Amino acid sequence: MPLPNKTQISNAVENSSSFIASQLKGYKAETGILGPNHYSGGFCIVFPIKKGKDRKALRVWHTEISNIKERYRLISDDIANAKLPFLSNVEYIENGLQVGTEYVDIVLMDWIDGLPLKKHIEQVLSSANSEIDKQQQLRHLAGNLLQVFKSLHIANFAHGDLQHDNIIVKADGSISLIDYDNFYTQSLQSIFVQTTTGYDGYQHPNKKKDLYSSKKDDYFAELVIYLSILSFAEDFSLWDISKDDEYALLLTNSDYLNLQQSAVFQKIKQFSGELPLLCDILEEYIKLDDTNKLKPFEILLEEKKIQFKSSATKAIRNSQQIEVSWSIPFEAEISITKVGKGDPQVCQNTGSIKTTLDETTTYELIVQLSYGQVIKKQLTIEVFDECEITFNADKYYIFPSIPVVLSWAVKNAKQVWLDDEKVSNVGDRIVEPSQAITYVLRAEDEFGIKEKRIDIRLLPIPQVKSLLVPAPNMISNLSLSIKQPRYNVGVRFPTINLGFIKTVIPKVSSLTDLGLKVELIMPRPISGFKRTISKLYNFIKQ
Numbered sequence: 001m002p003l004p005n006k007t008q009i010s011n012a013v014e015n016s017s018s019f020i021a022s023q024l025k026g027y028k029a030e031t032g033i034l035g036p037n038h039y040s041g042g043f044c045i046v047f048p049i050k051k052g053k054d055r056k057a058l059r060v061w062h063t064e065i066s067n068i069k070e071r072y073r074l075i076s077d078d079i080a081n082a083k084l085p086f087l088s089n090v091e092y093i094e095n096g097l098q099v100g101t102e103y104v105d106i107v108l109m110d111w112i113d114g115l116p117l118k119k120h121i122e123q124v125l126s127s128a129n130s131e132i133d134k135q136q137q138l139r140h141l142a143g144n145l146l147q148v149f150k151s152l153h154i155a156n157f158a159h160g161d162l163q164h165d166n167i168i169v170k171a172d173g174s175i176s177l178i179d180y181d182n183f184y185t186q187s188l189q190s191i192f193v194q195t196t197t198g199y200d201g202y203q204h205p206n207k208k209k210d211l212y213s214s215k216k217d218d219y220f221a222e223l224v225i226y227l228s229i230l231s232f233a234e235d236f237s238l239w240d241i242s243k244d245d246e247y248a249l250l251l252t253n254s255d256y257l258n259l260q261q262s263a264v265f266q267k268i269k270q271f272s273g274e275l276p277l278l279c280d281i282l283e284e285y286i287k288l289d290d291t292n293k294l295k296p297f298e299i300l301l302e303e304k305k306i307q308f309k310s311s312a313t314k315a316i317r318n319s320q321q322i323e324v325s326w327s328i329p330f331e332a333e334i335s336i337t338k339v340g341k342g343d344p345q346v347c348q349n350t351g352s353i354k355t356t357l358d359e360t361t362t363y364e365l366i367v368q369l370s371y372g373q374v375i376k377k378q379l380t381i382e383v384f385d386e387c388e389i390t391f392n393a394d395k396y397y398i399f400p401s402i403p404v405v406l407s408w409a410v411k412n413a414k415q416v417w418l419d420d421e422k423v424s425n426v427g428d429r430i431v432e433p434s435q436a437i438t439y440v441l442r443a444e445d446e447f448g449i450k451e452k453r454i455d456i457r458l459l460p461i462p463q464v465k466s467l468l469v470p471a472p473n474m475i476s477n478l479s480l481s482i483k484q485p486r487y488n489v490g491v492r493f494p495t496i497n498l499g500f501i502k503t504v505i506p507k508v509s510s511l512t513d514l515g516l517k518v519e520l521i522m523p524r525p526i527s528g529f530k531r532t533i534s535k536l537y538n539f540i541k542q
Contacts, residue, residue: 021096201248
């Protein structure tokens with residue numbers, strides 16, 4: 001059966017005899033210029049009705065909503081039990097109003113006196129109050145709304161169509177929410193589809209149609225509302241941008257589709273206080289492709305205010321001191337723990353821990369907010385052994401082209417290079433340097449790159465003049481080559497034994513490791529040979 005139209009409904013409400021429900025007994029519609037006073041919405045008409053000083057809101061549907069009867073039956077008890085001051089008691093009444101010959105269902109709620117959100121903001125900004133007073137009023141309004149949002153989250157409720165027309169600000173500044181056609185409580189168990197897509201200025205650009213109702217339905221709209229009101233308090237001129245927009249408070253769907261090109265958003269981002277952090281959260285929201293991934297913005301805001309850090313994210317096992325510090329700039333119960341290692345320890349809002357670690361450790365900071373929500377932040381410090389490098393050569397001083405053996409062993413390294421060439425962690429190599437050279441062994445561990453160097457130096461080739469010594473005729477050509485000693489190169493030189501010299505120089509049995517080349521030529525007079533040997537003996541003694 002099709003529902004009656006607005007005119008038919010209005011005519012029926014004007015005649016109190018049409019009030020069939022017992023709950024409506026004694027109530028009458030308030031008279032307006034053209035029939036009873038009313039407020040028309042997308043799905044229903046709302047009439048203020050009175051009985052003495054008692055006022056109620058009578059809601060009558062002119063457009064069909066799927067499962068609306070069952071939705072109200074479930075949420076009415078949850079709302080009554082929650083006893084939240086910003087929610088009205090709601091009662092679904094079947095066949096409560098006669099319209100012509102038909103009977104239609106109605107919803108009866110407490111009447112809320114006040115102004116819709118945008119009209120209230122306009123009233124504040126157009127008042128004769130000082131700028132400071134206006135700022136304080138707007139910030140107070142934002143604070144009151146924030147408390148409403150937190151209470152909804154604690155109760156696992158969602159309004160489902162949170163926008164300026166459904167938020168009423170009373171004369172004392174307190175808040176009331178109206179229109180519960182899309183309301184969610186846990187009794188709905190996510191089996192009811194959202195009845196409306198809502199005003200696009202309050203909706204996530206990636207919100208899907210026919211989305212099932214959930215406690216997350218308001219998260220995006222809540223952030224937009226809070227951010228907008230604080231922005232108005234910061235710069236009154238922003239109100240002129242959207243005051244006439246029926247579907248937005250400040251930012252619009254066009255802004256959400258390209259925040260980087262939104263002049264309004266970029267301006268807000270430069271403001272002080274919480275606004276830059278709120279803008280960061282909005283950007284994070286927009287990047288999500290699924291609104292079910294959203295988190296309450298006030299939780300994310302508090303998370304951004306919490307400082308929880310360590311002096312390093314990687315530490316050397318059992319030797320490097322690490323400092324874990326935290327700072328929470330608001331009232332909360334705070335504790336810290338090593339994940340999987342004991343119970344949390346209560347701590348102050350600001351503090352630190354200094355320690356060394358023997359294994360990778362995750363610290364968790366637990367912050368329980370005053371309104372019941374809990375924030376957990378973790379940081380992990382990875383623990384590694386620092387690399388150890390052993391790098392040696394079998395010689396460090398050589399003559400050109402003498403082979404040198406390089407050897408190395410590296411522990412706890414991810415990669416090893418010998419002069420920019422990748423090598424294994426353990427190895428050796430034979431090199432034949434022709435000039436002085438430095439070999440570099442580099443190793444990379446979790447903390448960076450370390451290196452060790454080996455300098456190979458060249459020894460000069462000895463240059464010794466020949467010494468001519470007369471020799472006896474019996475030795476036609478005796479040549480002694482006594483070479484310069486070499487050090488640190490592992491080369492031994494031959495020993496030359498001269499028996500006949502020993503008869504002249506008894507203390508000398510051999511000529512070894514001397515840098516001399518001696519040619520002995522025997523002169524004809526034997527006396528000359530003896531003198532020559534004596535000279536050689538004196539030379540050696542020197």
